[in-house]
Each structure stands twice: as structure tokens, then as C-alpha cells.
Amino acid sequence: MPIPTFNSNSNNVGVKKAMAQLRDYTKNPVDGTKIFVIENDIRTFHVNTRIEHGVYEGLVVHWELQIPDKYPFVPASGKVAGGFHFTHKHHEHVYGSSGLCTDYLSNFAGMQKSASAYGGWTPSGTLVQLMIAMKEFFAEPDMRLSNSVVQEAFQRNANFKCQKCSGSKNDIYLNSQQDGSKKSDDGPEKPESSLVDNDDAQRRTRARQELICPVIMRSPLDDPNILIGFPVALKRIQRQSGISNTSDRIRQLRFVEMQLFPELLSFEAYMQSLAIEGANYDNIDLARLRSPMGE
Numbered sequence: 163m164p165i166p167t168f169n170s171n172s173n174n175v176g177v178k179k180a181m182a183q184l185r186d187y188t189k190n191p192v193d194g195t196k197i198f199v200i201e202n203d204i205r206t207f208h209v210n211t212r213i214e215h216g217v218y219e220g221l222v223v224h225w226e227l228q229i230p231d232k233y234p235f236v237p238a239s240g241k242v243a244g245g246f247h248f249t250h251k252h253h254e255h256v257y258g259s260s261g262l263c264t265d266y267l268s269n270f271a272g273m274q275k276s277a278s279a280y281g282g283w284t285p286s287g288t289l290v291q292l293m294i295a296m297k298e299f300f301a302e303p304d305m306r307l308s309n310s311v312v313q314e315a316f317q318r319n320a321n322f323k324c325q326k327c328s329g330s331k332n333d334i335y336l337n338s339q340q341d342g343s344k345k346s347d348d349g350p351e352k353p354e355s356s357l358v359d360n361d362d363a364q365r366r367t368r369a370r371q372e373l374i375c376p377v378i379m380r381s382p383l384d385d386p387n388i389l390i391g392f393p394v395a396l397k398r399i400q401r402q403s404g405i406s407n408t409s410d411r412i413r414q415l416r417f418v419e420m421q422l423f424p425e426l427l428s429f430e431a432y433m434q435s436l437a438i439e440g441a442n443y444d445n446i447d448l449a450r451l452r453s454p455m456g457e
């Protein structure tokens with residue numbers, strides 16, 4: 163299948179598609195995974211993948227995903243994240259410089275120049291599908307492993323915290339557990355003394371769900387570094403040169419058009435959106451924000 167060509171100035175098309183897929187993922191995340199955005203690097207995502215079965219059951223692998231310009235027509239590439247100890251010694255298809263060798267990632271094409279390159283990935287593929295496929299990839303090391311090698315992978319990553327995204331093994335979506343706890347809330351035997359605490363817990367839960375940046379899925383309640391708010395676009399309608407008088411200058415401030423962005427957004431995601439639009443602090447006029455709801 164030929165790869166469609168793009169207009170020469172349509173940079174970052176792949177990243178935009180990936181960000182749209184990331185929003186779909188965060189609305190309905192895959193159990194036992196989490197995708198992290200990286201500050202100042204819109205082409206890179208970090209991923210936590212918890213292995214659910216096999217010798218590595220319970221291990222949370224931290225890895226990196228690079229989004230190409232022609233994504234999703236070309237699959238992303240992947241490698242184990244810097245500082246995380248999981249090598250070719252632990253998994254037959256994990257390499258240092260060549261990365262993760264699976265037909266869901268582009269690393270595969272370079273390593274095995276076969277006609278079936280990208281056999282696992284198709285242009286209709288999504289980050290959700292990739293997250294599911296990669297759980298199986300990591301679970302099957304496809305090699306004989308001594309117990310000490312397996313234990314080493316657990317021990318050396320026990321206190322891992324990523325320098326780039328601050329992710330640790332506890333940052334993971336567990337949908338099924340949340341569903342389970344909701345059901346038990348409706349259970350009949352609830353001691354009355356816990357009612358007040360329970361109300362408070364519910365309020366906290368609701369705040370966590372609603373006071374959250376929908377792009378990076380982090381809440382200031384969980385992470386004090388997150389700034390969250392409603393972006394406002396200010397435009398000065400006319401610009402008159404040579405106004406030196408202070409009261410004239412204040413009067414000129416009235417010629418300002420204000421547009422409210424309709425959703426809560428973190429500062430991090432806001433700057434990321436600007437970067438995707440090719441804007442920054444200095445030429446912010448270029449930015450046209452698209453909300454997670456597509457407005």
C-alpha cells in the first residue's frame with residue numbers, strides 16, 4: 163500500500179493525529195497502562211505497561227514512543243526509556259539502540275526487511291490498540307530465562323522514577339478496580355460511622371475527575387506542579403502608535419477582544435497545543451486551540 167503524500171508545509175500532522183488518539187485513550191484508558199506526555203517534546207510519549215502474566219507478571223515496564231511525521235501511515239517507534247533496566251538479556255526482542263522489535267512498531271522494518279513489514283500495524287491503528295498489543299509483547303520474552311535474570315528486572319526497577327516524565331510504577335490506570343469499588347459502595351453493610359468520611363471521599367473523587375486536564379489527565383489534587391485553568395485568547399483590535407499619555411493608553415486597552423476557551427486545561431497541555439500550532443509566547447496569534455471536545 164503506497165504511503166499518501168502530504169502538503170509540504172503540513173508539519174506535525176503525525177503528532178496531531180497522535181494527540182487526538184491520546185485524547186481517545188485518556189477517555190477510555192487500557193487497564194494496566196498509562197501514557198505520559200513529555201514537556202517540550204511533542205513527538206515523544208512515555209508509557210507504563212504492566213505485565214499481566216508470565217514470568218514478569220506485575221512488572222511495570224517504562225518505555226518511550228516516538229511519533230513520526232507520517233503517523234499513523236507509518237507506525238511509531240519504541241524503545242525502553244532511559245534509566246529503566248530491561249534489556250536484550252531480559253527479552254529476546256528488546257535491543258538497546260534498535261529498540262523494541264515488534265510488527266506494531268517501525269523498529270521492526272529496519273531490523274527485518276521483509277515484505278510483511280508493519281504486518282501488525284495498519285494506518286487505522288490507534289494508541290489504544292498499540293497499548294493492548296504491547297502488553298502482550300512485553301509479557302512474552304520469547305527466550306529461556308534464569309530466575310536470577312527475572313528477579314534482577316524487578317529489583318533494579320523497584321524504585322524507578324523517570325527523569326523525563328516523573329512516571330513511576332504506581333502511575334497506572336486500573337479501570338476494573340475502580341468499577342469494583344463503586345459496586346461495593348452500594349453494598350448493604352456500611353457502618354454508619356463512616357458516612358461522613360464517605361461523603362468527603364466522594365467529593366474528593368468527583369473533584370479528581372472534574373478538576374483535571376483532559377489532555378494530560380493529571381489533576382492539581384494529585385500533582386502540585388500542575389496548573390489548571392480556562393485559557394483566554396486576548397486580541398488587541400487596533401494599534402495606534404504614538405500614544406504617550408497614560409489615560410489614552412488605558413483607553414486603548416478597551417479595544418480588546420476576549421475569547422474564552424471552553425474547557426479546563428493544564429498549562430502544560432496549553433503550551434503543547436501552541437507548539438503544535440507552531441506558536442509560542444512571541445507569536446501567539448498563530449495559535450488556534452482545539453478543545454478536547456473538538457470545538
Ligand SMILES: [Zn+2]
Pocket residue numbers: 198208209224243324325326327328329
Ligand atoms: Zn518517562
